Amino acid sequence: MSSHFLAERSVSPATGAEQWVVVDAGTYTLHAQACAYLASLRSRGCSRSTERAYAGRVALYLSYCQDQRIDWAAPRFVELAGLQRWLITEPLPARGRQSSLVPRFRSSGTANAVMTVVSGFLRFGVVHGWVTPQTVAVLSEPKQLFHLPPRLRPRRGGPVP
Template sequence: MVVDAGTYALHVQACAYLASLRSRGCSANTERAYAGRVALYLSYCQDRHIDWAAPSFMDLSGLQRWLITEPLPVRGRRPSLEPRFRSRGTANAVMTVVSGFLRFGAVHGWVTPETVAMLSEPKQLFHLPPGYDPGETGQFRTVEASSFRFALTDPGYQDLSSEQIAAMIALAGRARDRFLIALLACTGLRIGEALGLRREDLHLLASSRVLGCGTDGPHLHVRRRTDNPNGALAKSRRPRTVPVTAALVTLYTDYQYERDTAADATNFADGEMVFVNLFRPPVGRPMSYPNAKDLFDRLARAADHPFRPHMLRHSAATAWLRDGVDRDVVQRLLGHFSPLSMERYRHVTDAETRQAVERVQAMREHR
């Protein structure tokens, strides 16, 4: 929910917007992020005596600029001497939520159509995305683009080598954390899918027919559930089955021993969630997104290089494609609905470009 900082009164329109996200099946993590961005917009308007429901073009343009020029609040016990600022990508994310909030308000009569009209402007597509159909006469080349969006340079996706992943697993001193990292690297699961796993989803025997499952070999099932106690939610609405390796089964066995011998283990030994708190109160509660973020941030500081859950998913997909696995198979493993989503995963390395040049040179010399 979003409340007024002074009176603690609910902001009815903002709370209604968040309720609409909930009704669409968005994850608790998404709802939390959107709530913070809406609250940021409302605070900005309140401090500058702007009517949040009727901002001018200059008001929204000023917000966009303020997002990247205003230093972020100091955090931590040992604050850095260097001020921190939001990136342009973060500013774009905030402006996207603000635009969605205003459009939602227009549907309910809180925001005028004139305000919504200035949120986007026509844009002509000269370079079409792969697979995009411009229409027989090019009628679909003109699209509505956001009026408040910074142009960004594509930073590319970061992936990790197998050596880096092995080093991160070694840095994780606990069996639960080692299993989580290896699980993401082996299966390409999203962090929400991993945190939402239940014990009934893990079929780690050679045959699971006794469980009523006809899939052979060790595997796990990814299912979208909206009632997970930690709010974890699988992004894909289609269930899928992902094979796992014998090495991953061994790491899971180590984790189960750690879980069964943890303090107060008798209170949650039969808990249905796979990942639970073992080392901080409340012990036994399902592991949450913030818990996982703290773990990866801590390991990133220890390794002195970026380390985020989605990097493991990206690394798995890149490795599969580089090893010649069919794109349709990779798409199914990752749970992507559209083949266009696969474009981001195939990266050409420096070694591959060198091999190509040397191969052509060798052919010329042979001739």
């Protein structure tokens, strides 16, 4: 996958304040919605490390969407499941100059962390009108169990004593 979007650290020349932004790798234009999401993290008091990690994950999501020709603001459930599968199965690029003989992969925990950020980014988009509520409803739709595990009670949900 090519990197269409990058997470970059920016420094204000006037104040020296640092912030993370997501930019288009070809034109170096800011991705306005991703930058607004990162600004919301700063306003909530998240650490710089959190902002940096989230910027990279949002840039990865946007790049994946562009490669797969998915509208980032209206992904279907199947497309998001494909993203999660891709995160686990796609080998990571080699570090440094020498390539390793053994490919590196993301763990399922790392894939879940990326999907959590993507979900938060899409929820943030609903508030601002960039993403439809129906898109986010797919992510958090309540599920009905038709066959309960043997030790669960139907109404209370607690284990049977």
